[in-house]
Amino acid sequence: MTFLLHRSTENTPPVAVKGEGIYLYDSKGKQYIDACGGAAVSCLGHGHPEVLEALHRQLDKVAYAHTGFFTSEAAEELAETLIDDAPQGLSHVYLVSGGSEAVEAALKMARQYFIERSEPQRRHIITRRQSYHGNTLGALSAGGNEWRRAQFAPLLIQTHHISPCYAYRFQNSTESAEEYAYRAAQELETKILELGRDQVMAFIAEPVVGATSGAVAAEKGYFKRIREICDQYGVLLILDEVMCGMGRTGTLYACEQDGVVPDLLTIAKGLGGGYQPIGAVLLSKELYDAFANGSGFFQHGHTYMAHPMAAAAAVAVQNVLKRDQLVPYVASMESYFKRKIHESFANSSYVGDIRGRGFFLGIELVEDKVTKQTFDPSLNLHTRIKQEALKNGLMVYPMGGTVDGKRGHHVLLAPPFTLKQSDINEVVERLAYSVSCVFSDLGY
Numbered sequence: 001m002t003f004l005l006h007r008s009t010e011n012t013p014p015v016a017v018k019g020e021g022i023y024l025y026d027s028k029g030k031q032y033i034d035a036c037g038g039a040a041v042s043c044l045g046h047g048h049p050e051v052l053e054a055l056h057r058q059l060d061k062v063a064y065a066h067t068g069f070f071t072s073e074a075a076e077e078l079a080e081t082l083i084d085d086a087p088q089g090l091s092h093v094y095l096v097s098g099g100s101e102a103v104e105a106a107l108k109m110a111r112q113y114f115i116e117r118s119e120p121q122r123r124h125i126i127t128r129r130q131s132y133h134g135n136t137l138g139a140l141s142a143g144g145n146e147w148r149r150a151q152f153a154p155l156l157i158q159t160h161h162i163s164p165c166y167a168y169r170f171q172n173s174t175e176s177a178e179e180y181a182y183r184a185a186q187e188l189e190t191k192i193l194e195l196g197r198d199q200v201m202a203f204i205a206e207p208v209v210g211a212t213s214g215a216v217a218a219e220k221g222y223f224k225r226i227r228e229i230c231d232q233y234g235v236l237l238i239l240d241e242v243m244c245g246m247g248r249t250g251t252l253y254a255c256e257q258d259g260v261v262p263d264l265l266t267i268a269k270g271l272g273g274g275y276q277p278i279g280a281v282l283l284s285k286e287l288y289d290a291f292a293n294g295s296g297f298f299q300h301g302h303t304y305m306a307h308p309m310a311a312a313a314a315v316a317v318q319n320v321l322k323r324d325q326l327v328p329y330v331a332s333m334e335s336y337f338k339r340k341i342h343e344s345f346a347n348s349s350y351v352g353d354i355r356g357r358g359f360f361l362g363i364e365l366v367e368d369k370v371t372k373q374t375f376d377p378s379l380n381l382h383t384r385i386k387q388e389a390l391k392n393g394l395m396v397y398p399m400g401g402t403v404d405g406k407r408g409h410h411v412l413l414a415p416p417f418t419l420k421q422s423d424i425n426e427v428v429e430r431l432a433y434s435v436s437c438v439f440s441d442l443g444y
Contacts, residue, residue: 081318242267
């Protein structure tokens with residue numbers, strides 16, 4: 001009997017009782033390799049002694065102080081740490097409790113920025129189909145996953161969507177990768193002109209799309225053209241790195257690999273590694289100065305923002321990542337990880353694409369590799385793979401609706417950055433076995 005409203009009312013999940021390194025253990029003693037970091041969260045794995053020690057130290061000092069009255073040493077140190085390593089031009093940090101809150105805050109910052117600049121007509125937000133930016137109403141409005149949006153549509157603010165940069169599905173056979181990237185980016189300019197060249201306040205996108213599409217990275221040149229378009233029309237660029245940021249793609253910030261700097265950058269998940277709930281918005285000096293020289297405050301706030309315990313955990317996580325050189329390690333292991341996946345699924349008739357960066361990799365499953373035909377959504381292939389993998393002691397992040405919110409299936413891998421080659425071998429072996437078991441059970 002449970003009194004919790006779990007994600008599904010059809011069953012109660014196992015009880016997690018212990019975390020150690022790349023493993024989680026349930027109350028029956030079963031061990032699971034956490035190959036998805038929960039949801040790309042646990043970058044250091046579980047039970048890291050230095051992070052736990054930092055939390056104990058902070059608890060002995062002060063557990064909570066409301067930001068309406070105080071700041072804290074931990075919050076100040078975290079902000080300094082983040083800006084020291086941030087893309088050039090980002091100058092300040094706004095600390096919240098998670099990714100959805102970060103996106104919500106970024107959208108409000110964009111709107112207030114234009115109020116401060118006496119451009120109140122700028123109100124439109126442009127985003128991409130099959131994006132995911134969080135589950136609060138503002139963040140959900142900015143997202144482009146129709147399955148998540150459908151039942152809440154009457155409550156959502158109006159936003160405008162363009163196509164994702166998703167070469168596997170939408171690049172024409174007659175165009176190069178660069179030509180496709182340019183064509184996809186041009187949709188932004190078309191949409192801006194349709195809405196009015198002085199009516200759009202922000203464009204938001206994930207540099208590497210995570211949950212909804214399975215580690216889809218934009219083609220080279222796409223985000224540089226996006227940045228040019230935003231600059232041309234005075235539109236703020238918001239990059240959502242809640243899932244793909246903080247080292248997961250092999251650089252601390254995913255946008256580093258695209259050669260662009262946003263006006264607003266949202267992070268969470270790997271920021272605190274799951275040791276405490278935390279997220280953040282990094283904003284440019286131009287935005288900060290607009291607030292500072294205008295109204296003097298940002299009209300927003302949450303009770304637990306800049307929480308000392310959460311900030312202390314995040315400082316410890318970031319210190320370990322830097323000291324142990326884990327972000328360069330992730331970059332160095334990407335080719336090995338991809339090679340093992342390719343080798344293990346080489347004879348599979350149902351793996352259409354293997355993609356991603358660093359320790360943020362996706363496998364798209366198709367019924368026909370030539371036509372890229374998707375499986376019938378009613379098969380719930382992603383749910384079957386998740387359950388079979390759990391049975392085999394493996395946590396992965398499968399999802400349906402990869403193509404348009406209804407059709408398509410993928411599996412996302414986002415393991416701790418401490419994964420060794422032998423661990424990668426085990427992860428891929430268990431995944432391949434789990435997928436083969438599911439297809440065998442379905443009669444394929």
